[in-house]
Amino acid sequence: MALSERQQQIYSYIQRFTSDKGRPPTIREIGQAVNISSTSVVNYNLNILEKAGLISREKEVSRGLRLMGNGKPIADPRFVQIPLLGRIVAGKPIEIPEAGTSAFEADHESVTLTRDLLGGSDSENLYALHVKGDSMIDASIHDGDIVVMKHQETARNGDLVAAWIKDKQQTTLKRFFREKGIIKLVPANPSYKTIEVEPRNIAIQGKVVLVIRQLGAAA
Amino acid sequence: MALSERQQQIYSYIQRFTSDKGRPPTIREIGQAVNISSTSVVNYNLNILEKAGLISREKEVSRGLRLMGNGKPIADPRFVQIPLLGRIVAGKPIEIPEAGTSAFEADHESVTLTRDLLGGSDSENLYALHVKGDSMIDASIHDGDIVVMKHQETARNGDLVAAWIKDKQQTTLKRFFREKGIIKLVPANPSYKTIEVEPRNIAIQGKVVLVIRQLGAAA
DNA sequence: ATTATAAGCGAACACGCGTTCGATGTCAAG
DNA sequence: CTTGACATCGAACGCGTGTTCGCTTATAAT
Missing domain, CATH: 1.10.10.10 (Winged helix-like DNA-binding domain superfamily/Winged helix DNA-binding domain)
Structure with a gap:
């Protein structure tokens, strides 16, 4: 309409x-x-x-x-409510419902952020995941962090992506670069090693747009 | 009143x-x-x-x-506006105006967050700083990150603190532990080394309660 | 030419809502 | 005992606000 x-x-x-x-x-x-x-x-x-x-x-x-947005009231258009859909762990691909499905729009927990924290652009297709385990530490992302991701299956050089590496059966978060038909996955922390992967061995699952680390309640 | x-x-x-x-x-x-x-x-x-x-x-x-809060309208009480007071860099102590002074309440940039991201408790005495430089990488905190800090001059074991180390003339972000009269500053990333400092050589400047990393606009 | 739809209009109305008024009661201070 | 400050009350009023009505014009489809 x-x-x-x-x-x-x-x-x-x-x-x-x-x-x-x-x-x-x-x-x-x-x-x-x-x-x-x-x-x-x-x-x-x-x-x-x-x-x-x-x-x-x-x-x-x-x-x-x-x-209203997605059938729910928006208290203030400056804020975006992002569904918190579960966890990202090393040993499994990200399992997220497809946007627009009833599973996606089900009553999840959510995290509410201001649009300007998100870089002020498209706030559709965003979801958040809790990080589980220490395997993303090379991305300077720790157990318990929240990553806000944009659902996309392609990446540009420099994007921090969630990539599923098929032969290793592993999800990793690294910076994506494509060079001469090879994909390099570069850790954010230079103390760790870059991985080189053939394009057919990798599935891009989304791009990280924000990371939030809560350091315990200010009790 | x-x-x-x-x-x-x-x-x-x-x-x-x-x-x-x-x-x-x-x-x-x-x-x-x-x-x-x-x-x-x-x-x-x-x-x-x-x-x-x-x-x-x-x-x-x-x-x-x-x-209203601090003389300004509050759009929604679920949200907290935190003054973005400047930068945290390795080579200088944090310079923040004291809470309650006119410099603190001057018209700064701010970052708006939900109270539950902050662990739902006291939202007074919070301020935010941009991280400048790579010297906090051992705290898994990178150049350009935003740290939300609670102003306090003491710390408990396990707190992630901003500490000014006097003899090195350096600010560092590390987990604080006090053991037998010695203070141990433990990096969040285990690839880096713990520092041991005498208590009179250190000034606690605040405790980190949240870290935000923006990964470029989702353009 | 006719009909249906979309979009516009002013006017009138009913009620939602904020303001004001004159009043009363309680309590503390002088 | 008197006075002043605080807190309460019902009533009335004026205006802010949403709804409805009957109307007109333009356009597209039949």
Whole structure:
């Protein structure tokens, strides 16, 4: 269902207003911002955004609209909720449900981050995993860390990727470089060794975009 | 200025409601929640919270109140804004303004995180620093990482601390252990060596509670 | 030419919501 | 006993806000 330009403007305004003011706008505030003089036209367009699943509305309540994402309310568009889908361990490929499936959208734990921590771009196709074990230490990633990953099956030189190495039956996190038909996997910590792999022996499972290490509760 | 129990209840309700609903409560909603039957009593108490700097109010606007912290609006009480005060480098002690001073509360960049990432407890006395240089690699902390620190001058065994080693004129990030009058600073990565320091030769500058590594924009 | 849909409009209305007023009761200080 | 500060109350009011109605115009499909 495509939105009209007017509807997209309304949606962007709701996002900005809610971030700036800490409350949703009124129908009259929206009308003023996008040059609609009639409250009934704003109401008509909000009904369309609601049908599209982008907002929800509460009847007969002032400022009763909310931004929605994936069927859930978004408290603030500056924040992104990333599903925490499980663990990354050395001896298994990452098992993540495909985005868009009901398993992906099931009620998981999640980690909430600001968009600017994520580099301000596409926040779709992100998921988070707990690191299990010490085998990623060469990526300076420790047991218990959280890695936020972007689901992709290709990589560019320099990307820190989760790669499944088929003959070793092992997942590793390393910087990816392709040189003359060979793939080099370079550890982030230079004390460890670079691995060279044939392309058909490797499956890229995702790219790391953020790592979080919690150092115990500040009890 | 101490708040009455009733005022604390109102304040907690505003926090919860704003988190849950994505908009502040009305005066009547607050009254219902804390058993005040009169809108003028709620108004009276909100005026006190406003004078205490905990909320701000916009006149003659529905749901025109907002939560405030350190003189700034809080979009959502689940989030904590941590001042990003500068850098941590090996060759200098950490230079942070003392909490509560105007330099600390000056208009810095900040990093916003959820309280549960921080281990859900005291979010006061936190500040963040960019890591500069490779000298903290033995803590698995790399150039460009963000460390979130709790300002404290003592440490417990196992804490990851920023320590200034006086005779070496150097800041290091290591796990702190005190054994028989000697302080051992243990790198997070076992490939590196433990340092032993006399207590008078060291100044604890803070404890790391979180590390964030951004892996380039997901462009 | 007709019909259906999308998008716009002003006006009116009902109710949600914040503000104000005049009042009462309690408690501490003088 | 009096006064002042704090906290409470119901009522009324004015305006902020969402909903509904009847209408018009443009466009596409039949």
